């Protein structure tokens with residue numbers, strides 16, 4: 001494809017921005033330019049170039065995206081609760097929240113393995129959480 005009404009570099013910059021804002025890259029692509037779409041925390045689906053797009057090819061996919069967003073939210077809150085319980089010195093609560101956290105991780109990795117879109121859609125999760133917590 002040649003031309004297209006967009007600047008690749010700009011698009012990349014915008015995609016990076018979106019991810020830094022916590023947007024989730026979807027397996028869906030923009031019908032106009034083939035770029036991956038992003039789901040914002042607000043639930044809106046946007047193209048890095050065209051902004052808001054009303055796509056989502058099926059209800060099912062929309063729901064899948066929503067489920068994933070919810071699991072991520074639970075994971076995030078569980079992590080925060082672990083920290084809070086740590087400050088309160090409540091080992092039982094810490095363990096409980098860690099279990100929740102673990103479950104969400106498991107669900108997300110399961111979903112990733114079977115929801116891998118054929119071809120170009122590479123899950124971009126890895127770069128996203130460099131919270132410096134590990135190893």
Ligand SMILES: [Zn+2]
Nearest residue numbers: 030033047050
């Ligand atoms: Zn687009």
